[in-house]
Amino acid sequence: MFPTHTIDSAPEGSKETLTAVEKAFGFLPNLAGKLAEAPTALDGYITLSGIFTGPKASLSPVEQQVVLLATSAENGCTYCGAAHGLMAHGAGLSRDDVRAVQAGQKISDSKLEALRAFATAVVEDRGWVKEADMEAFLNAGYTHAQVLEVIVGVAVKTITNYTNHIVRPALDDQFADFAVAEQAAE
Numbered sequence: 001m002f003p004t005h006t007i008d009s010a011p012e013g014s015k016e017t018l019t020a021v022e023k024a025f026g027f028l029p030n031l032a033g034k035l036a037e038a039p040t041a042l043d044g045y046i047t048l049s050g051i052f053t054g055p056k057a058s059l060s061p062v063e064q065q066v067v068l069l070a071t072s073a074e075n076g077c078t079y080c081g082a083a084h085g086l087m088a089h090g091a092g093l094s095r096d097d098v099r100a101v102q103a104g105q106k107i108s109d110s111k112l113e114a115l116r117a118f119a120t121a122v123v124e125d126r127g128w129v130k131e132a133d134m135e136a137f138l139n140a141g142y143t144h145a146q147v148l149e150v151i152v153g154v155a156v157k158t159i160t161n162y163t164n165h166i167v168r169p170a171l172d173d174q175f176a177d178f179a180v181a182e183q184a185a186e
Contacts, residue, residue, distance in 0.1 A: 082180060
């Protein structure tokens with residue numbers, strides 16, 4: 001069983017990062033407490049996530065959340081599905097569209113749907129996306145650079161999706177309103 005660290009119980013190399021995470025979220029998510037067991041895992045995730053959402057990113061905050069939520073849905077990660085459901089809604093995605101992405105279904109905005117479908121295809125096809133999927137994404141108004149940004153987003157979520165599958169953190173109360181059906185039934 002993997003421990004869920006607090007700032008006090010975490011390895012020395014994770015304490016500073018956990019403090020920053022707690023400050024950013026207003027609480028310490030259980031996932032971060034689990035990742036803290038390995039400072040390299042925690043820092044790797046936080047660093048790559050910061051790059052994906054940072055000032056050089058061309059995807060908007062709601063687009064970033066669609067990528068992260070679609071990846072979590074395709075990977076079957078209920079913890080990240082709930083967390084990014086909350087964040088996607090906060091970025092402007094309707095609750096109906098959040099539920100649709102969590103279920104791997106089409107959403108109402110055609111451009112965001114092209115993004116959701118492309119991110120799902122990247123995960124499902126392990127990067128070997130079909131030419132038609134790439135064309136649909138580009139025809140929706142996205143760029144070749146954004147193809148690569150989607151890959152970064154998929155990588156960010158793969159770290160936490162796989163971590164969640166192995167370490168099984170309890171869903172934080174703060175994410176409970178966006179729990180996916182499988183999680184709500186647990």
